Amino acid sequence: MKLCRYAALLALGLTAALMLSGCWSSKEIDRLSVLIGVALDHNESKNASSEGRLAVTIQTLTTGASALNSQSQGQSSVRPYINMLATGNSVYEAIREMSLRTDKPPIGHHLKAIVVSAEVARRNSLENLLDFFMRDNDIRPGSLVFVSNGRANRVFELKRSEEIPSFHMAGITENRYRTSKILPPTTLGKIKGDIKAGASLLLPNIISQDGKLRLSGAGVIRGKTKKLVGLLTEEEVLGVVWMTGSGKGGVMSAIDPSTKRPVVYEVNSMDSTIRSFVSGDRVSFKVSIRSIGRVMENWSRPEESSNQQFLDYQTRLFERKIGDLVDRTIEKIQREYKTDVLGFRDRLRIEHPRAWERFKSDWDDRFAQADISTDVKIRIEDYGLVVE
Amino acid sequence: MNSGSNNQISTQQAVVILINYILAAGILTLPRTSAEKVGTPDVWLAVLIGGAIAIAAGSVMAKLSERYPGRTFFEYSTAVAGKWIGGIVSLAMIVYFIAISAFEVRTMAEVTCFFLLEGTPNWAIVIAFMWIGIYLVAGGIDPIARLFEIILPITIIIFAIVTLLSMRIFDFERLRPVLGLGFSPVWKGVKTTTLAFLGPEIMLIITAFMKRPASAIKVVVSGVSIAAAFYLATVILVIGGLSLDGARASTWPTIDLIRSFELQGLLLERFDSLLLTIWIMQIFSTFTVTLYAAAKGASDLFKRGFKPFAYCFLPIIFLCAMLPKNINETFQMGDQIGHVALVLFGVVPLLFLVLSFLRRKRRGRR
Numbered sequence: 001m002k003l004c005r006y007a008a009l010l011a012l013g014l015t016a017a018l019m020l021s022g023c024w025s026s027k028e029i030d031r032l033s034v035l036i037g038v039a040l041d042h043n044e045s046k047n048a049s050s051e052g053r054l055a056v057t058i059q060t061l062t063t064g065a066s067a068l069n070s071q072s073q074g075q076s077s078v079r080p081y082i083n084m085l086a087t088g089n090s091v092y093e094a095i096r097e098m099s100l101r102t103d104k105p106p107i108g109h110h111l112k113a114i115v116v117s118a119e120v121a122r123r124n125s126l127e128n129l130l131d132f133f134m135r136d137n138d139i140r141p142g143s144l145v146f147v148s149n150g151r152a153n154r155v156f157e158l159k160r161s162e163e164i165p166s167f168h169m170a171g172i173t174e175n176r177y178r179t180s181k182i183l184p185p186t187t188l189g190k191i192k193g194d195i196k197a198g199a200s201l202l203l204p205n206i207i208s209q210d211g212k213l214r215l216s217g218a219g220v221i222r223g224k225t226k227k228l229v230g231l232l233t234e235e236e237v238l239g240v241v242w243m244t245g246s247g248k249g250g251v252m253s254a255i256d257p258s259t260k261r262p263v264v265y266e267v268n269s270m271d272s273t274i275r276s277f278v279s280g281d282r283v284s285f286k287v288s289i290r291s292i293g294r295v296m297e298n299w300s301r302p303e304e305s306s307n308q309q310f311l312d313y314q315t316r317l318f319e320r321k322i323g324d325l326v327d328r329t330i331e332k333i334q335r336e337y338k339t340d341v342l343g344f345r346d347r348l349r350i351e352h353p354r355a356w357e358r359f360k361s362d363w364d365d366r367f368a369q370a371d372i373s374t375d376v377k378i379r380i381e382d383y384g385l386v387v388e
Numbered sequence: 389m390n391s392g393s394n395n396q397i398s399t400q401q402a403v404v405i406l407i408n409y410i411l412a413a414g415i416l417t418l419p420r421t422s423a424e425k426v427g428t429p430d431v432w433l434a435v436l437i438g439g440a441i442a443i444a445a446g447s448v449m450a451k452l453s454e455r456y457p458g459r460t461f462f463e464y465s466t467a468v469a470g471k472w473i474g475g476i477v478s479l480a481m482i483v484y485f486i487a488i489s490a491f492e493v494r495t496m497a498e499v500t501c502f503f504l505l506e507g508t509p510n511w512a513i514v515i516a517f518m519w520i521g522i523y524l525v526a527g528g529i530d531p532i533a534r535l536f537e538i539i540l541p542i543t544i545i546i547f548a549i550v551t552l553l554s555m556r557i558f559d560f561e562r563l564r565p566v567l568g569l570g571f572s573p574v575w576k577g578v579k580t581t582t583l584a585f586l587g588p589e590i591m592l593i594i595t596a597f598m599k600r601p602a603s604a605i606k607v608v609v610s611g612v613s614i615a616a617a618f619y620l621a622t623v624i625l626v627i628g629g630l631s632l633d634g635a636r637a638s639t640w641p642t643i644d645l646i647r648s649f650e651l652q653g654l655l656l657e658r659f660d661s662l663l664l665t666i667w668i669m670q671i672f673s674t675f676t677v678t679l680y681a682a683a684k685g686a687s688d689l690f691k692r693g694f695k696p697f698a699y700c701f702l703p704i705i706f707l708c709a710m711l712p713k714n715i716n717e718t719f720q721m722g723d724q725i726g727h728v729a730l731v732l733f734g735v736v737p738l739l740f741l742v743l744s745f746l747r748r749k750r751r752g753r754r
Contacts, residue, residue, distance in 0.1 A: 019516070137502050137503055137506070140647045140648070140650075140658075141644055141647050141648040142647070142648055142649060142650055187648065189557075189630060189634065189644065189647075189648040190634075192630075192634050192637055192638070193630055193631035193632075193633050193634030193637070194631075194633075196633040196634065196636060196637040197631065197632075197633035346561060349565070349568075350561065350564040350565045350568070351565070353428075353565045353568025353569055354568070354569065356568075357569065
């Protein structure tokens with residue numbers, strides 16, 4: 001009896017030792033390739049019907065041994081990343097196609113950027129294009145999504161070889177405290193909510209200029225079709241940022257009409273409040289934009305830098321400039337794209353929930369007819385270290 | 389042999405057991421299931437109402453057990469409703485405890501396989517989990533209570549850290565308007581949120597072990613309230629962070645929320661594994677409590693030893709956990725268990741309580 005007990009204990013101990021020592025499905029990190037970027041393009045080759053309509057480029061970091069080797073050879077020109085292109089009718093299919101060419105399976109935990117070419121976004125619903133990324137268990141909802149006017153995989157090729165395009169892209173979007181021409185980050189998670197709500201949205205447009213990246217304007221995605229309907233210029237994105245008050249910093253320059261020379265306003269803070277009004281089937285909005293900042297460059301009348309009258313004059317100058325910009329932007333979005341990417345829908349949903357229930361099915365059309373008035377107030381707090 | 393029946397637990401331990409039992413699969417799915425039903429951002433109100441209902445139902449059960457100090461429901465049910473009805477109800481409850489135990493194990497396996505241990509077979513995770521569970525349960529109520537007293541503070545601290553960090557993507561506007569479409573959407577979600585509070589039924593058993601059974605109702609009120617605070621925080625932060633439609637579109641919205649942000653400069657950049665850790669501890673506690681309840685019930689009902697039943701139920705729970713063929717069937721299983729529970733613990737204890745009053749009155753008259 002006692003022997004039996006010992007035997008059982010021994011067996012149990014051995015099993016436990018076997019089970020506990022080591023990971024069931026472990027993979028060595030230098031046997032993996034870290035997926036950091038994906039670009040979706042239209043397959044333009046003649047055999048597109050057999051190859052699949054999508055051309056998917058994946059960017060992976062070179063890890064472990066391969067990276068070390070390149071360093072020891074002292075070649076600074078070796079890029080720390082690899083781009084691979086494959087085709088398919090769906091994203092996942094194309095990504096798995098890469099397994100025919102590399103021994104290292106990609107892992108998605110560190111995916112930073114997904115770039116969709118404008119061409120592909122025009123033809124396909126964003127919901128379909130991003131479906132795989134939203135479903136996958138490794139890819140995180142914090143990954144950023146961009147459109148690219150032109151071929152998307154061009155932004156994965158930079159002139160400076162030591163710079164990693166996907167990281168670079170994600171880094172640029174963190175410059176919102178320096179310029180107001182950058183939209184709040186469009187992450188997969190946020191897009192998931194917008195798409196499911198049927199809301200229209202803006203995606204930043206990233207392009208490659210002489211082998212360098214540039215964030216330039218934004219793509220407009222219509223909520224109903226979830227397809228790209230057009231692009232906004234950098235100026236218009238600036239208008240959108242001012243209208244929504246989403247900027248964290250940046251500058252605004254205006255030409256002083258009396259001297260025809262520029263003055264520059266630096267934004268400390270901006271804020272906007274939208275009020276919605278419903279009467280019958282008519283909807284109207286009142287946008288109030290408020291900002292506080294300082295004058296940081298004055299070419300116009302440097303001798304009057306601290307003169308209160310001149311400061312008031314400049315205040316009105318900047319207010320008019322911002323107001324015009326915002327009005328032009330709204331005008332274009334309303335007339336040309338007829339797509340509410342400015343968040344008016346949320347105001348209506350919150351302030352007039354019952355009216356919203358009636359309007360939500362054809363909101364974008366109704367938005368195009370809405371009356372929108374704007375009002376801009378800024379306050380110049382100081383003028384830097386130069387006094388006159 | 390009937391281990392555990394001599395052990396006593398304090399009022400505080402009873403509260404801890406109750407909270408640990410309530411908090412389980414719901415933390416990860418409640419924002420979705422309730423948002424689906426409610427359809428407006430008023431989900432949090434439905435959570436509050438669900439909690440109130442759970443307190444009411446729990447108080448009935450506590451009151452019932454209070455009337456029979458030192459005896460579990462399975463011991464006194466025959467005295468209240470006669471041999472047959474009492475026996476059948478007890479049996480139904482045992483089956484229920486086994487079913488919910490299996491459901492929790494399955495959900496745990498589902499999430500662990502998907503997010504943490506991709507490639508490890510389901511059964512390997514489940515079996516290891518269950519063996520540790522039986523080790524605890526075999527010790528009776530006292531070790532269970534002691535372990536839970538360790539688990540709960542860890543849960544609270546990590547949950548607070550992780551959810552507060554999610555404030556960086558929180559947008560209050562997503563929770564507005566409040567009652568924009570009136571109260572009717574809220575009612576649609578009340579059933580779902582009430583089911584998230586399954587757990588006060590444990591009072592039918594643990595009241596018997598309490599040093600002061602008179603405070604059983606106090607246990608229910610404080611236990612459910614603390615669990616409600618957890619759920620409330622979860623629902624508000626998930627909807628404020630992901631928006632109503634985002635929560636509706638995520639299979640596990642709470643994990644999605646935690647995965648949606650990264651923090652640089654802190655010790656860790658990613659916090660989903662922390663959340664999953666405390667969540668697995670919570671599932672473990674629910675699993676052990678239900679296994680204990682099922683085995684204790686069977687042993688009291690059939691007047692046999694406790695441990696043989698506990699060991700016997702283990703393979704049954706394993707098989708039940710493996711029954712659902714896919715994730716949809718798993719969620720369905722949870723819904724069905726919930727529906728049974730509404731009758732079994734919403735209606736039946738009330739009838740028993742009335743019956744018990746009548747009996748005592750009659751006895752008094754004699």
